[in-house]
Amino acid sequence: MAPKYKLTYFKASVGRGELVRLIFAAAGVEFEDVRLEREEWRLLKETSPMGQLPMLEVGGQVICQSGAIFRYAAKETGLSGAAGWEEAQVDMFVSGMEDLTMKMYGVYFERDEAKKEEKKTALASFVPNFLGNYEKLCGSDGHLVGTSLTYADLAFFNGIDDILKKRPDALEKYPKLTKVVEDVKANKGVATYIAERPETLL
Incomplete structure (x- = not known):
């Protein structure tokens, strides 16, 4: 059961x-x-x-x-990836998404306007480097790790979805990451x- x-x-x-x-x-x-x-x-x-x-x-x-x-x-x-190295890679990508999430939360929950602007600037600088690293490390089959869906793909989609709502072009320089998002959305x-x-x- x-x-x-x-x-x-x-x-x-x-x-x-x-x-x-x-x-x-x-x-x-x-x-x-x-x-x-x-x-x-x-x-x-x-x-x-x-x-x-x-x-x-x-x-x-x-x-x-x-x-x-x-x-x-x-x-x-x-959805955790094959046991061993692949599973560790999945956890690596998910942990990395936490870094992005914390920076985004830092902007959202900041009440001091001057500090909020500073955090926005820092986030704007962080995101391209972050996405560039993920693009380099991403697999070529529309998945961050391996050849099938893992929760790393879902974590990336979950973290980037809010950015894409505000900036639909945010991934235009990152074709492999774009494919990850498309494949997640295509999951029934x-x-x-x-x-x-x-x-x-x-």
């Missing part, structure tokens, strides 16, 4: 919880998708294992820490999920 998954995260279409949703969607795995408003989370926070989201419940047991959840979900769904489960996911401000 297949395990039942319950994912709890904010009511947002970006961020760490969204990657878990994409992993399950790409693999065609059903899961309970609990989306919390900020006020709902404040009431629930004290009962969570580490006081943070996302949380994944499997058979009555709960884990948190997004990296642990990513790896667990990817292994369970066959991902395409269905994106078409049906709730509208959110984020």
Whole structure:
């Protein structure tokens, strides 16, 4: 009997919880998708294992820490890459996306306007180098690693999707990365999920 998954995260279409949703969607795995408003989370926070989201419940047991959840979900769904070197490469790309995400969050959540502008400038300088490195390291089959979809591809799509909404030309100099995004969007489960996911401000 297949395990039942319950994912709890904010009511947002970006961020760490969204990657878990994409992993399950790409693999065609059903899961309970609990989306919390900020006020709902404040009431629930004290009962969570580490006081943070996302949380994944499997058979009555709960884990948190997004990296642990990513790896667990990817292994369970066959999206973590072949064991050994390929799996390490997948984790490398996913960890790199965290660097980009943290810089983007730094801009978004900064309230001091002067500091926000400084962070925007730093991000604008960081992104081309980041994408250039990923383009060099990317495989030639429309996947960051290997010849089939892994959660590295999903992590890249999840992190770059918001940029592409604002800058549709952001990947025009990066044909291999463009193919990664196209292949993720072509996945039947991902395409269905994106078409049906709730509208959110984020």
